Amino acid sequence: MFPKLKTNAVAQYPATKTIRYRTQALRFVDGAEQRYREWAGPLGRWTIRLGALDESEMAQVEAFMVEQQGRGGTFAFTDPWDGSVHANCSLAADELVLEWTGEMRGRTSVNVIENRS
Amino acid sequence: MLTYPQLSTGALAQFPVKKRRRSRTVVNAAADGSRVAYADPAGATIEWQLAYSDLSDAELAALQTFHATAEGSLNGFTFVDPTANLLAWSEDLSNPAWSRAPMLSATAGTDCWHLVNSGAAAQSISQTLSAPDSYVYCFSVWVRSDRPASVTLTIGGERATYAVGNSWTRIWLTRRGVTFGIELAAGAAVDVRGPQVEAQAAPSQYKTSTTGGVYENARLRDDAFCFTTTDLNRHSTTVNILYANHL
Numbered sequence: 001m002f003p004k005l006k007t008n009a010v011a012q013y014p015a016t017k018t019i020r021y022r023t024q025a026l027r028f029v030d031g032a033e034q035r036y037r038e039w040a041g042p043l044g045r046w047t048i049r050l051g052a053l054d055e056s057e058m059a060q061v062e063a064f065m066v067e068q069q070g071r072g073g074t075f076a077f078t079d080p081w082d083g084s085v086h087a088n089c090s091l092a093a094d095e096l097v098l099e100w101t102g103e104m105r106g107r108t109s110v111n112v113i114e115n116r117s
Numbered sequence: 118m119l120t121y122p123q124l125s126t127g128a129l130a131q132f133p134v135k136k137r138r139r140s141r142t143v144v145n146a147a148a149d150g151s152r153v154a155y156a157d158p159a160g161a162t163i164e165w166q167l168a169y170s171d172l173s174d175a176e177l178a179a180l181q182t183f184h185a186t187a188e189g190s191l192n193g194f195t196f197v198d199p200t201a202n203l204l205a206w207s208e209d210l211s212n213p214a215w216s217r218a219p220m221l222s223a224t225a226g227t228d229c230w231h232l233v234n235s236g237a238a239a240q241s242i243s244q245t246l247s248a249p250d251s252y253v254y255c256f257s258v259w260v261r262s263d264r265p266a267s268v269t270l271t272i273g274g275e276r277a278t279y280a281v282g283n284s285w286t287r288i289w290l291t292r293r294g295v296t297f298g299i300e301l302a303a304g305a306a307v308d309v310r311g312p313q314v315e316a317q318a319a320p321s322q323y324k325t326s327t328t329g330g331v332y333e334n335a336r337l338r339d340d341a342f343c344f345t346t347t348d349l350n351r352h353s354t355t356v357n358i359l360y361a362n363h364l
Contacts, residue, residue, distance in 0.1 A: 022150065039150040059202070059324035062138065066328070070140030072156025090154065094142050100134045100200060104322065116150035 002077045002089070002112065003060045005053070011080040016047040044079065044086060044114040051107045058098055058106040065110075070094035077112050088117045118333065119186055119194035120249035121358070122179040124172075127253040127291075127318040130199040135166040162361045164338065165198070170353040177344060177352040189340030193333070196358055197248055201330025203314040204244055204297065208325050210309075217242045221301065229259075229310040234301040241271065243298030246314065248331045256297045257289035257320035258312040266307055269300040276300070281307055289320045335360040 004010055022038040050061065068075065068091055077089040092111035100106045123129055141160030145153045172180070187194055197203060206212035210223040210230045217223060220236025234240045248254075250273070260268050262281045269278045273294020279286075297314050301307060311323040338357035345353050 038148055043150055055200075055322040056324050058200070059326070062136075063325060063327065065138055065140075069142065069156035069158060069161075071142040071144055072140065072154045074154075090152070094140045096138045098136045098138075098200070100132060100136075102132050115152050116147075 002075055003064050005050075005057055009080070010078055011046070011048045012050050012052060014049060015080060016049075017079070017081055018045040018047075019043075020045055039116065043116065044089075045092070046077070046079070046112045048080075048110045048112065049107075050109065053106040053108065054104040055100075055106065058100070058108065061108055061110065062096065062098060065091065065096040070096075074115065077114070086114050088115045089113060090115055119183070119192060120251065121194055121196045121335075122176075122183050123252055123316065124169075124176050127316075128199070129197060129316050130165075130167045131169055133168055134200055135168075136198075136200055137164040137166075138162075139164075159363050162359065163332070164360075165196075165358045167199075167356045167358065168353075169355070170347075172344075172352040172354065174350050174352075177354070180344075180354065180356065181342060184337065184342040187337055189342075190337050190359075191340075193336055193364075195247075195249055196332045196335035196360065197252065197316045198330035198332065199316065200324075202324040202326035203246055203248060203254075203316065203330045204312055204326055205329040206327055207312050208327075210242060210312075215242055215244050226308065229261075229308045231306070231308055232299070232301055233306045234303060237303050239269070239300050239302055241269075241298040241300035243271070243296055245296040246329065246331055247333060248295050248316070250293065250295050252316045253291060253293055253318060254295075254297070255289055255291045255315050255317055255320050256313070257287055257315075257323075258299060259285050259287050259310045259323075260307055261285045262305075262307045264306075266305045267302060268305075268307055268309075269302075271298040271300055272296070285310075287311075287320065291318050332360040334364060336364070 024036040027033045092113045098108045139162045141157040143155045205214040218240035221240035224231045266281045270290040272292040275292040279288040338359045
């Protein structure tokens with residue numbers, strides 16, 4: 001499960017959500033085209049920017065990245081917009097950058113992608 | 118092994134500190150949106166960017182000497198993560214990383230561990246780190262007890278005893294040494310949580326830990342050492358350190 005902050009929230013502002021479809025478009029010489037769904041349905045992607053974390057929350061995010069081994073793992077993610085649980089998600093990148101700018105002032109950013117189950 | 122120098126305050130770094138964790142994963146993404154991923158733990162790397170300002174002449178000289186001894190990125194050294202709890206398995210006192218005296222029991226409670234010394238002499242639970250013994254370390258832990266008791270913290274051969282009441286109190290000891298122990302007197306029973314070791318003079322907020330934060334065979338990322346003198350006895354520089362599992 002993706003870690004929650006001390007406030008029990010998953011994300012801080014600004015947070016970004018993307019809903020992705022994949023469509024194959026075939027264009028013909030006469031200008032007509034046919035479109036096909038490549039995916040059975042949409043998949044989500046969330047950018048979680050955490051700009052005001054204390055040391056223990058930073059450690060929690062880092063431990064989660066280590067546990068997931070970057071993109072290698074899967075976990076359940078709760079959509080912060082509607083509270084729906086997406087059971088098959090992964091980290092989108094193999095890299096996590098953590099920055100401590102002062103005492104109890106840390107920041108990081110995590111991208112989560114939903115996988116087709 | 119060569120060790121990274123502490124500042125005159127006992128700290129290893131100043132704010133801001135940047136840490137970059139990279140892992141290596143082979144991902145086979147299928148056209149339908151499904152994927153198969155294979156993690157490669159041996160390919161993981163960690164990089165720290167330590168920005169220093171207002172360094173004294175002596176502190177700058179220590180960094181320069183260190184850079185010369187390491188010959189830039191050539192030689193490895195032991196690096197202690199300034200952002201981590203150095204203890205391994207800080208939430209699991211039954212893990213073999215901890216060494217427990219035979220008459221001392223440790224049972225897990227709700228968000229804490231219950232330590233009971235049923236022996237006739239003092240008993241302790243401790244952990245030894247493969248960290249530089251020349252550093253100053255701060256060992257801290259939260260303690261409470263239903264009845265008045267005392268707890269002794271030890272770092273190497275140094276020790277200090279603290280009275281424990283029925284509310285949670287954080288106690289800490291700052292000394293040189295690499296074995297960190299919690300000692301209970303005969304018959305004592307104490308709840309503990311959040312043991313933490315940091316290479317600095319005072320404790321920061323508690324961080325959970327499983328792997329600890331001591332990295333042997335870390336390297337300087339750069340062969341060049343560049344610094345700026347901003348005033349008399351005032352210098353600034355940035356040091357990049359790299360640790361790779363596979364090196």
